[in-house]
Amino acid sequence: MGVRRTVLTAGCSTAITALLAAGPAFATGAGPAAGNVLTLGGAGGSAVAVGDTLTSSLSPGSTVAIRTTSGGSTGITCTTSSFTATVTANPTAPGTATESLTAHTFGGCTSNIVGTTGVQSITVDNLPANTTVSSSGALVVGAGGSVRTTVKLNTILGVTTCTYSSTGINGTTSNTDNSITFANQLFSKASGPITCPSTSYFSAKYGPVKDTTQSGSPVFVN
Template sequence: MRKIVLALAASLAVLFALAWPANAGTPAAAASAVLTRTAPGGPPANPGDLLTASLTPGTPLNFSTAPGGSVGLFCKQSVWGGQLIANPPAPGTAAIKLLNPFTISSCYDNSPTVTGVVGVTVGNLPATLTVSDSTGFPLQILPSSTPLQITVTLTTTGPTVTCVFQSPGPVNGNTGPGGAPWVFNNQPFRLLSGSLPACGTSPVAYLTARYSPVTDTTAGGSTIFVN
């Protein structure tokens, strides 16, 4: 009888070991958020935090009349800011509410008849900037109600000209893992009002801009990383 009990106990022990993994008592590591502070996989950026970014040093913002073209508006400074509204565990998509002002400054324009740049404004904000860690790390600026708008006021050899451009849909871009720049490359904006050739040599302008680093101003200016 004793042998039968011992054999039964041994069998139960084997079944329990098979059914209960060796690491079952160890909590699973929490997934990193899509956006973290300080380092890849670091503390998550908190919804409600204010994020900001300027142009990557040494790279201008181009608003040219052909993709990669040499005619149009070229600016040395641009800064956007926004409030983080969603930052799920990776994999996922984070969302930032872009706020006024989205500044573009220190510009020149070499379009025909243009003699100077009075100012550039980004309108129809707020909009939503999404950041995904899926393949290609896509970015999108999604308008809230009306398309994102860029207004350029120029002095010319004749009267002052105001050129109003609107995006025909989402403004698409991409980034990469870690602290890679957030890039918008040759994104089209259609001329809504204003006259050629001061507003360019075609009724479409193409926006190219690289922003880095993205920082969390609420958390003392710590760098934001994409996971």
């Protein structure tokens, strides 16, 4: 649910796929309710249908932080980001639902990395990306595969292209505000000159996650 549902790397658009982890479902710490893993109307509510589209943007007041060190202040900050995912399986709880992260975007990005003057773009490269969300509240973007992103940085010498990869980024869902939180998820540089940091750590909070096929109803995890 991408980035659930998604993601990204240090510049990652990452992506992330979403977009696109806690509690029973979007609720940290609560025991699973009866019904399916993903529900509408509340924990234990009606099941989210296979094929439904889930979307979310940054939680109010949140930004994307892509840092060169875990918890550091140097890196990229984006003021907008969103993801879109399609539900591919939603079994009875407890269990693991799956989604396909189809889009994960970033905007309003700035950089304070030495040698850079701005951010031209952040793109998630290998969409769609498999995403899983379990009754425990754990969400994984790029499950069983990888997340790859391309970051283009402006420098005084021109545009520098950096690519990053991760074997999967982990998030935590909360039913309190139907959100997904990613904290310090590591991406490693796959290619790019010395201007590109060797690592990047992705943090962001998305919510509420909504089922736009069902009139934008908030999604709960059980």
